[in-house]
Amino acid sequence: MKELILGGARSGKSLFAERRAAASGLHVVYLATAEARDDEMSRRIAHHRERRPSDWRTVEESLHLAAMLRETATADTCIVVDCLTLWLSNLLFSGSGAAQAEAGLVFDCPLFNDQTAGLIAALPQLPGTVILVSNEVGWGVVPMHPVSRRFADEQGRLNQRVAAVCQEVTLVAAGLPLTLKSPGATP
Helix, strand or coil, rough: EEEEEEECCCHHHHHHHHHHHHCCCEEEEEEEECCCCCCCHHHHHHHHHHHHCCCCCCEECCCCCHHHHHHHCCCEEEEEEEEEHHHHHHHHHHCCHHHHHHCCCCCCCCCHHHHHHHHHHHHHHCCCCEEEEEEECCCCCCCHHHHHHHHHHHHHHHHHHHHHHHCCEEEEECEEEEEEEEECCCC
């Protein structure tokens, strides 16, 4: 089973994903994509760590998500990927994507393109349960800065592609889940 859980900032999406993982009855691996580049992000990461059960294994991977999923996924494992938004940001700024957006150039970033395509190809092939957390960033105003616009566009495209290969998609708002796609339902 592959599930995408979407929501805005502080919507409760990570907590919902963690509850789903705990209820799965499977061994849980928490695949963290965040990088602690400043004090505020370090505090956010610490908050997430403190909330997780001590028997969950934590794996950190900020760029090569598909490879880590292939390495980690087993039939008796539930992997929580938290989150695709930070992973996408890591890709955008690790490669040439942000600089291209800033300069108004056509988007051609091999790292970004290869890693996102690799994730979409890998997800249907993975054994076990994978729960992916991602921000829904498309409900606000169109950002003024070219890098922010590029990020919002690419996040929206990634969410659509991941949702297409997942059996279940849940939107979380104010801590409340709304099922957008469920197994056996026609999209």
